[in-house]
Amino acid sequence: MADPTGREGRSEHAATIALLLARLRQHSRLGGNDERLIGRLRLRIERLRSGQEVVRQGDRPTMSVFVVSGMLGRYHTLANGSRQYLSLHISSDMPDVQSLLLGQMDHALAAIGPARIALFEHTQLKELVGQSPTIASALWRETLLDAAIFRQAITTNGARKAGERVAHLLSEQYARAWQAGITENNSCALPLSQIQIGQVVGLSVVTVNRALQQLRQSGCAELRDGRLTVLNWRKLQTRALFDPTYLSLDLRGSGVHAPRLNPRAP
Amino acid sequence: MADPTGREGRSEHAATIALLLARLRQHSRLGGNDERLIGRLRLRIERLRSGQEVVRQGDRPTMSVFVVSGMLGRYHTLANGSRQYLSLHISSDMPDVQSLLLGQMDHALAAIGPARIALFEHTQLKELVGQSPTIASALWRETLLDAAIFRQAITTNGARKAGERVAHLLSEQYARAWQAGITENNSCALPLSQIQIGQVVGLSVVTVNRALQQLRQSGCAELRDGRLTVLNWRKLQTRALFDPTYLSLDLRGSGVHAPRLNPRAP
DNA sequence: CGGCACGTTGAAGTGACTCAATTCGCGTGG
DNA sequence: CCACGCGAATTGAGTCACTTCAACGTGCCG
Numbered sequence: 001m002a003d004p005t006g007r008e009g010r011s012e013h014a015a016t017i018a019l020l021l022a023r024l025r026q027h028s029r030l031g032g033n034d035e036r037l038i039g040r041l042r043l044r045i046e047r048l049r050s051g052q053e054v055v056r057q058g059d060r061p062t063m064s065v066f067v068v069s070g071m072l073g074r075y076h077t078l079a080n081g082s083r084q085y086l087s088l089h090i091s092s093d094m095p096d097v098q099s100l101l102l103g104q105m106d107h108a109l110a111a112i113g114p115a116r117i118a119l120f121e122h123t124q125l126k127e128l129v130g131q132s133p134t135i136a137s138a139l140w141r142e143t144l145l146d147a148a149i150f151r152q153a154i155t156t157n158g159a160r161k162a163g164e165r166v167a168h169l170l171s172e173q174y175a176r177a178w179q180a181g182i183t184e185n186n187s188c189a190l191p192l193s194q195i196q197i198g199q200v201v202g203l204s205v206v207t208v209n210r211a212l213q214q215l216r217q218s219g220c221a222e223l224r225d226g227r228l229t230v231l232n233w234r235k236l237q238t239r240a241l242f243d244p245t246y247l248s249l250d251l252r253g254s255g256v257h258a259p260r261l262n263p264r265a266p
Numbered sequence: 267m268a269d270p271t272g273r274e275g276r277s278e279h280a281a282t283i284a285l286l287l288a289r290l291r292q293h294s295r296l297g298g299n300d301e302r303l304i305g306r307l308r309l310r311i312e313r314l315r316s317g318q319e320v321v322r323q324g325d326r327p328t329m330s331v332f333v334v335s336g337m338l339g340r341y342h343t344l345a346n347g348s349r350q351y352l353s354l355h356i357s358s359d360m361p362d363v364q365s366l367l368l369g370q371m372d373h374a375l376a377a378i379g380p381a382r383i384a385l386f387e388h389t390q391l392k393e394l395v396g397q398s399p400t401i402a403s404a405l406w407r408e409t410l411l412d413a414a415i416f417r418q419a420i421t422t423n424g425a426r427k428a429g430e431r432v433a434h435l436l437s438e439q440y441a442r443a444w445q446a447g448i449t450e451n452n453s454c455a456l457p458l459s460q461i462q463i464g465q466v467v468g469l470s471v472v473t474v475n476r477a478l479q480q481l482r483q484s485g486c487a488e489l490r491d492g493r494l495t496v497l498n499w500r501k502l503q504t505r506a507l508f509d510p511t512y513l514s515l516d517l518r519g520s521g522v523h524a525p526r527l528n529p530r531a532p
Numbered sequence: 533c534g535g536c537a538c539g540t541t542g543a544a545g546t547g548a549c550t551c552a553a554t555t556c557g558c559g560t561g562g
Numbered sequence: 563c564c565a566c567g568c569g570a571a572t573t574g575a576g577t578c579a580c581t582t583c584a585a586c587g588t589g590c591c592g
Binding site: 058074076078079080082083084086098101102103104106107129130133136137140141143144145146147148150151152153154155157158159160199200201202241243245246248 | 324340342344345346348349350352364367368369370372373395396399402403406407409410411412413414416417418419420421423424425426465466467468507509511512514
């Protein structure tokens with residue numbers, strides 16, 4: 001974990017780059033030169049304590065973040081002080097590529113539980129993007145996947161009821177963790193307090209608590225000690241109205257199934 | 267309006283390209299060559315009748331859409347048949363640049379009221395993006411602005427109450443119309459039925475109706491015959507908890523003010 | 533004229549919120 | 563070692579905002 005030797009720094013860099021490459025390769029075909037360029041990126045690893053803000057609402061960041069381990073979240077803070085989480089990010093996510101092209105942050109980014117991140121200079125990334133259209137597209141695609149997740153959140157908060165919202169959150173987090181390769185025996189890390197879950201899906205703690213109990217008692221899923229265990233995927237998915245299409249994932253082997261949908265024309 | 271001569275087609279093309287260039291120039295600095303490349307784009311103008319779907323959930327589009335006039339909306343259709351609008355688009359928006367890089371559509375795109383759009387082949391746009399990093403960034407930035415609007419929608423549906431939601435929708439639509447240069451005397455087109463407003467902000471028609479009456483009676487804003495009139499910006503903004511930062515607009519002269527926010531650390 | 537979509541209004545029902553109290557685990561200071 | 567404070571989870575109960583149901587007016591169109 002720690003890095004007393006200084007030699008560890010090298011392998012930490014290598015490991016992070018490998019993680020980044022693996023992520024981009026999941027949706028984009030990188031050429032040998034692209035990989036070389038990415039391999040040469042300078043980065044700074046940073047450890048975050050729980051709750052620590054990386055970027056604040058109103059900031060104009062000069063670096064972009066890559067999540068190495070742990071969980072980060074983005075959120076709005078309203079004029080009345082209330083907080084709304086916009087997205088959750090796990091290992092190999094890039095929570096604010098957008099700051100590369102947008103000026104002022106309209107939201108904050110903070111650690112949820114202890115986390116490790118890598119920081120990349122914007123100047124460097126801009127250069128990279130200018131040199132390789134392939135890499136540019138890959139990063140662009142990252143932001144588009146992000147947007148797809150945002151869209152689901154709009155629907156979750158706007159059209160689903162309490163139980164469905166919580167179930168959908170759990171489904172999505174599990175599916176994404178599965179893709180990131182950090183699930184173990186139908187379980188994954190989910191270091192959210194019930195209060196925070198409420199701030200994600202727009203519910204009060206009390207309602208979240210009851211929804212979780214409901215999911216537990218019906219044998220769908222269980223959340224305990226910051227860890228989510230999925231007991232019955234099919235059931236959970238149904239309750240959540242979860243359709244993983246939007247994640248553009250390869251879910252073969254995950255136990256997740258893509259249901260047929262049933263559109264109408266009102 | 268109509269194009270009986272065939273010569274009108276030429277100027278329609280020119281006008282559309284001009285609209286597109288003006289839009290991109292609002293946030294990106296294009297070089298002479300960039301503008302030339304864009305000027306050479308082939309496009310197809312299409313008229314849409316109210317409600318007509320341009321892209322369906324599940325499709326794999328081969329073209330991207332640019333809104334010339336009227337309004338389009340994107341929406342999810344849930345397994346239970348209910349509809350949730352994700353975003354609304356007006357003149358000079360590009361509602362699905364994302365389909366350029368993402369495969370399957372997770373949502374549909376349709377006209378809200380009669381509209382005119384321009385269609386651009388993906389192959390063509392991909393070539394363009396490969397030729398000019400500047401244009402690539404400009405389009406990328408478009409999708410990022412889109413995402414910023416999505417984020418606000420998450421917060422609207424998750425953390426605001428009924429009155430605020432409707433007020434926020436009206437605020438945002440007016441501000442965006444102002445930027446697009448299609449406001450007249452504190453009013454702009456907003457061809458949404460109250461049912462649709464409900465599907466945007468996650469409320470029942472009845473509640474929407476009462477929220478609108480409230481806004482009308484308090485002298486904030488008025489929505490009638492598909493047209494929004496803003497009676498008192500400051501008041502409307504306050505009720506909406508509307509902070510226009512996320513639109514990255516130049517709002518000087520619009521009457522919109524950016525309030526200071528008041529963050530905390532719960 | 534009849535049908536239909538939309539806006540409006542009243543009233544009843546309920547899901548989620550607020551308020552409040554209890555428990556538990558954990559870290560701190562006496 | 564234990565009392566204490568604190569954050570988080572849990573539970574019960576009362577309240578309210580929003581939903582659902584239902585009816586009616588209006589304007590538009592075939």
